[in-house]
Amino acid sequence: MIDRGDILSTSQMHGALRVTQRVGVVIVACMTLALVGALAGLAVLADLPPLGRVLLAALAVLFLVLFGGLCWSSARQSRMALVVRTAGIEVRGAWRDHWIPWERVARIETSEHWYWRRATQIVTVDGERIIATVTSFQNALFRGEETDPSYRDHRLHQLPTRQAIDAHRRWLSAQWRR
The missing domain is CATH 2.30.29 (PH-domain like)
Structure with a gap:
């Protein structure tokens, strides 16, 4: 680990704004996991043809990738x-x-x-x-x-x-x- 010395000054977003943004990230992540879980459960448990199951699974993966990327980006921006x-x-x-x-x-x-x-x-x-x-x-x-x-x-x-x-x-x- 490089010794980076003592901190003289820090310029970053206000603490309350960072906390609010991180709480929003957690909420969006929980909602995304619930939606993906519901879509995956529907794909497995519903009486659907194979193509319908594949489309629901693909939709679940699409939501996971899109909202996962959004959560990652927001978490990075808060720091x-x-x-x-x-x-x-x-x-x-x-x-x-x-x-x-x-x-x-x-x-x-x-x-x-x-x-x-x-x-x-x-x-x-x-x-x-x-x-x-x-x-x-x-x-x-x-x-x-x-x-x-x-x-x-x-x-x-x-x-x-x-x-x-x-x-x-x-x-x-x-x-x-x-």
Whole structure:
């Protein structure tokens, strides 16, 4: 296990929102299992021709795959975060996680992507750009941050970006290098 250092700041969805989303995932998963169980039981116990049984079984598998994927995706999205640590930055996305040690960070900037506007973007030394989508402007309310009109000034970095830039500057000044 890599020592990732102490946590300096975490930007993620508000706790109540994450809990509500996870409760919703559990409810949808239970309903899906009940529906799939009913369809499978009907396919086995009903007096149907073989083609009807196969179609019911296929429908049960289709529901299981679709709603199982929906539950998995929702569970992954509830854990999205940008975690700034003394040893680097951890970006937990909906589909992929990144661990970037400070040695690999060239700079931290605000994204100018058309949808993830003002999100924290980490540029690595090899030119890779990693956007922490949870830090985009449209998610500020979900993170519990200010959204007043003066906060909308596009020239100002959002709080997660400012925290990441500050931590990177502290690392560059050898404040916690090991």
